[in-house]
Amino acid sequence: MYRPPVVSVAGSLTRKEPENGSTTPLAEAASSAVTSRRTLASLRLIATSDLHASIMPYDYCANRPNSNLGLGAIAQQIATARGETRNCLLFDNGDFLQGNPLADYVAAARRRRAHPVITAFNTLGYDAATLGNHEFDYGLRFLSDVLADAAFPVVSANVATRLGPSPARDETLLPPFTILRRQIFDHEGRAHLLRIGVIGFAPPQVAEWDRDSSGGKVHTRDILAAARAWLPRLRAQGADIIVALAHSGIGEIDPEYGSENAATALAALPEIDAVIAGHSHLVFPGPGFAASPEVDPVQGRLAGKPAVMPGHSANHVGIIDLQLERRTTGQRRWHVVASSARIGQRNPDKTLPAPALQHILAPDHRATLAWSRRQLGETTVPLHSHFAIVAPSASLQLIAEAKADHVRTALADTSWAGLPLLSSASPFRAGGRGGPANFTDIAAGPLRMRNLSDLYPFPNTLVTLLLTGAELTEWLERATAVFRQIAPGSIDSPLRDDGVPAFVFESIPQLSYAIDLSQPSRFDVQGRLINPGARRIAGLRYNGRPVDPAAEFLLVTNNHRAGRARLQDPAAALQVVFTDGTRVQSVFSEHIQRKGSVGAAPHRNWHFLPMPGTTVSITAGDASPVHLDDIAAFRPVPLGRDAEGFTHYRLHL
Secondary structure (H helix, E strand, O other), X not given: OOOOOOOOXXXXXXXXXXXXXXXXXXXXXXXXHXXXXXXXEEEEEEEEOOOOOOOOOEEOOOOEEOOOOOHHHHHHHHHHHHHOOOOEEEXXXXXXXXXXXXXXXXXXXXXXXXOHHHHHHHHHOOOEEEOOHHHHOOOHHHHHHHHOOOOOOXXXXXXXXXXXXXXHHOEEOOOOEEEEEEEXXXXXXXXXXEEEEEEEEXXXXXXXXXXXXXXXXXXXXXXXXXXXXXXXXHHHOOOOEEEEEEOOOOOOOOOOOOOOOOHHHHHOOOOOOEEEOOOOOXXXXXXXXXXXXXXEOOOOEEOOEEEEEEOOOOOOEEEEEEEEEEOOOOOOOXXXXXXXXXXXXXXXXXXXXXXXXXXXXXXXXXXXXXXXXXXXEEEOOOEEOOXXXXXXXXXXHHHHHHHHHHHHHHOOOOHHHHOOEEEOEOOOOXXXXXXXXXXXXXXXXXXXXXXXXXXXXXXXXXXXXXXEHHHHHHHHHHHHHHEOOOOOOOOOEEOEOOOOXXXXXXXXXXXXXXXXXXXXXXXXXXXXXXXXXXXXXXXXXXXXEEOOOOOEEEEEEEHHHHHHHHHHOOOOOOEEEEOOOOEHHHXXXXXXXHHOEEOOOOOOOEEEOOOOOOEEEEEEOOOHHHHHHHHXXXXXXXXXXXXXXOEEEEEEO
C-alpha cells in the first residue's frame, strides 16, 4: 500500500504534527486559558476538481497561448482566498493526471522529473487529494510512480487491490483517509490544534472502465458502503471535522448501489461535515441544479451540509467556509456551527500569471511543445466535431478506419477473419459542459501529435467484441440517448439532451441506418432500459442488406466502452475476441504514419428520419460556419451566439 509523505509546504495552515499526536505548548496554553467563554474559529476549504492536466496557460491542441487556461490562471484566486482568512486548506478532488497533450506526453516519455501536475500541487501547497477515474488511464505503475513525488497525502477509501469480507478489511490501493493536524487560530488570536479528517472516494465503475489498463488489479466498493465502514474509524482516531473528497456527482439522497453520483447521499452521513464533489464537470452551487429538499443550489448545501463542485479544467475554484466552536465535553473538541459554500468568481480580464508555477514547469512545457508539434502525416479534408452528433463526420470515420485496420491485420490468420468487422467512434470534444471551445477543428494539411489528443483525448485501449445483430441494434440504441425526443411539427426544440455527455453517442461507419427522433430514448444515460417499447434505430443494414438479429459481427471499440457495456447489462456475457493493450492514440498515430495522407469526405451511412415541418436547434463552435456544407441537407439557419459563446443553428428535419 502506497502512503505518500506529508511534508511542510508553503501556503497552508501552520503544520504542527508531533509524532505522538499531542498538542503544541502554545495550543495547550491557549486552550487551558479559555474555560468560560465561547471559543470560535473559522476554517476555509479551497478545492479544485477535474483539472485534467490543465496547469499551463496554453492550449496545446490549438497550439497557442491562452491566459485563461490552467491552474496558473486560478493560482491568484487561490492566493486571494487564502489571504482573506488565517486558517485555510487546499484540496484537489481527482482527475488531475489526464486530459491534454501535456498529460499524454508525460505518460509516453521516459523521464525522471516529477509529473508536472504533482509539481504544480507541491508548489501551490495542496494539503490533500483523492483519485478520480482518469488517474487509472495510464496504468497502476504509472500512477504509483507519479504519486511517489506528492508532498501531500492522497486518499481513497473505496479503491482496493484486494477486497476483504467487509470494506474495512479491504487492502486499499491508498490510505482510505488521513488526519491533518493543523494549528489554527480562533477569533481572538489564540492558537489551537485542529484535527481535520480527509476521506476520498472514486466512482466504483473504475473497476470495469479501466479493467484493461489496471490489469484487473483494481477492485472497488460502493461509495456509501465504504464510507459507512471507514468514517467511524476516522472519527474514533480523533478527527474533529471530516471533509469528504468525493469524485462523484450530485445525485439522489438514496441512490442505487454502486451509483456514480453519490455526493448527496454521502453528505447525509452524520460524520461528514463538508463535501467536495466532482466528476460530472458541473458547477455547484449554481443554476445548473434543480432545488430539492436535499439539494440547495443557491446556498451550496447537500443534505444540509456545505458542498461545492468546482467545474473542470481549472475554470473554477470551490470555497467552503466553516465556523467552528470548541467544546469541552464529548469526543469531538470542535463542531461546525455555521457554514457557507460558494464558487470563486474569476475575472478573465484580471487573470494574473503565476510566475513561480510557470518557471518551475517551463521544462515540461517546452518538452510538450516539441512533442506535440511533431508531424505524422497529413489530412486531405478538415477534421472537426462541430456537427459530429447530427451528421456523419470525417473525423469519426478516420478514427473508426484506423481501429478497424489494426484489428483486421491482427486477426488476418485467425478463425475470426471471416466475420464482418465493424468499428465505432465517438465525438469526445463536442461542446456540452466543456464549453464553446470544446470542439475539434483541424484544417486540411499537416497532422501532428497534438492533433491525436484533440481527436481522441483519452488513453483508451482497443477491445474487439463478438456481437449479434440484435446486440448491435441495442448498442446503437444506447448511443441515441444523446438526443431528446422531438415532437413532429415542433419548432426549434433543442436536439441534444444536455444531461448526456457527447461521448455516449457513437457511429459505426460500416453500417447504414436511420434514427427516429419522434421516439423516446430506449435507454437512459447510464445505458439502462427505461422505455422497452421504444425503438429509434430503423433500417439497420450491412453491405446493403438488412442485419440478421442472429448474425455475428466483430465490433472494435475501446476498454471504457466495453466496461460500460458490462455494467449496463451484467447478465450479458460479453465475448472479447481480441485485445492487445494497444492504446487508440498509438493505433491512430501508426495509421497516419503508414498511410502518409488520410481523410475522406464522410460516408453518409446514417441519418434522421424526415420530420416535415419540424425544426430543431443545435450548438456549435466559433469556426462552425465554414463547415456548413456538412449539414447542408438540414438547410441550416444561423441563430446567433449565446452568452457562453456557443453558435446556435436551426436545422430542418
